[in-house]
Amino acid sequence: MATKTSAATAWRILYTLVIIGSLIPVFVSGYNLIDTIILFVHGDPDCTHPHLERDLGFAIFAFVLFLIGVIGVVARVDVIQAICMIVLLITVVLLLAVTMIITAGPQELFGLNHSDDGKKIVSVFRLEKYPRWAKNFILNDKDWGVFQACVVREKFCEKLDIDALFQEGCCSPPVYCGYQDINKTWVVPKSGLYHEDNNCVNWSNDDNKRCYHCNACKAAYINNYVYEWALRGAFMFITLVIWFGCLTFTFDIDDENNKREDNKLCSP
Structure with missing residues (x-):
């Protein structure tokens, strides 16, 4: 009995860590969204964000996508997680591919x-x-x-x-x-x-x-423009890795729960 209790406690802790990990992209994208809105309303004093309307659109897209992904993790709905991961993967591939093609010419950025x-x-x-x-x-x-x-x-x-x-x-x-x-x-x-x-x-x-x-x-x-989008691609790639870990742990938790239910049914 003590072993089962310890295992259940360990899974709860692991699941809590999974949720916390999945929340990190939401907080980061939320901060970026608020910052972009402020720049969009008051203007960019450094002129380093020349396409604020595109930045705002992307920030909204990222925040909504990450929020839906967290809902899928918390509710343990594998379909939602899988769909969000596919959308995220397509976005990452497009961002990194385009930035790599554009910067293929100037390879020695500081040489x-x-x-x-x-x-x-x-x-x-x-x-x-x-x-x-x-x-x-x-x-x-x-x-x-x-x-x-x-x-x-x-x-x-x-x-x-x-x-x-x-x-x-x-x-x-x-x-x-x-x-x-x-x-x-x-x-x-x-x-x-x-x-x-x-x-x-x-x-x-x-x-x-x-x-x-x-x-x-x-x-x-152009370099600054591409650099900003490359950073977004890198951040979303990190998020993709986090989500993959969350999805893997979710499957493990579900399998463990299913085994417990089966053991209860099989117990005399």
């Missing part, structure tokens, strides 16, 4: 690439490395215009706590341009190998222009 003409530029800032379809989708006139308006309105380059990639790609001319910093003003070089390059020609000391039209800025914008 120096050397092209045939000897030009050096950090690969993450090379716009030509990204697929044409990705550039057309992410850099469409509406979204790119919203971002440019945001960086001017929020005095983007004056903030030191924003994404370093954005600052490096959008707020200063690339090193290879040869600009000279004199009293916090970049002076155009008299000559240079790349003085006619897009990133050099479009640079301006005007706070409303800077390098916001540069290919380096566009590339940094």
Whole structure:
């Protein structure tokens, strides 16, 4: 009798841990949903979330999906858990596949690439490395215009706590341009190998222009966009692993309960 009681207690503790584990994604996605709603209502002061309407839609989708999944775990409805896992698996595959395809070009995100003409530029800032379809989708006139308006309105380059990639790609001319910093003003070089390059020609000391039209800025914008979605994919993959564990334990608990019922029926 004592052995059966100990086993039952162990299963209850295990089941409680399963429920707590399944609640973690709900709390995280709920926090992300609230944060996204706040940004959507009040605006993004750092301009690092250029597609808030999409972020909000995804946050709602993730929260609802995780909530339904928890209901399936708590109620021990295997069908609900299985359906949620299938939807989650499809979402993870799509997110990670798309981000991997987009970033397949710039593989050395923080290294120096050397092209045939000897030009050096950090690969993450090379716009030509990204697929044409990705550039057309992410850099469409509406979204790119919203971002440019945001960086001017929020005095983007004056903030030191924003994404370093954005600052490096959008707020200063690339090193290879040869600009000279004199009293916090970049002076155009008299000559240079790349003085006619897009990133050099479009640079301006005007706070409303800077390098916001540069290919380096566009590339940094794409990189940040893809990075955000890659993080979502990674989080959902972790959730998928947690759910798989929950579903496995749920099956084990059901099997154990079924065995107990069978033993009771078979007992004289």
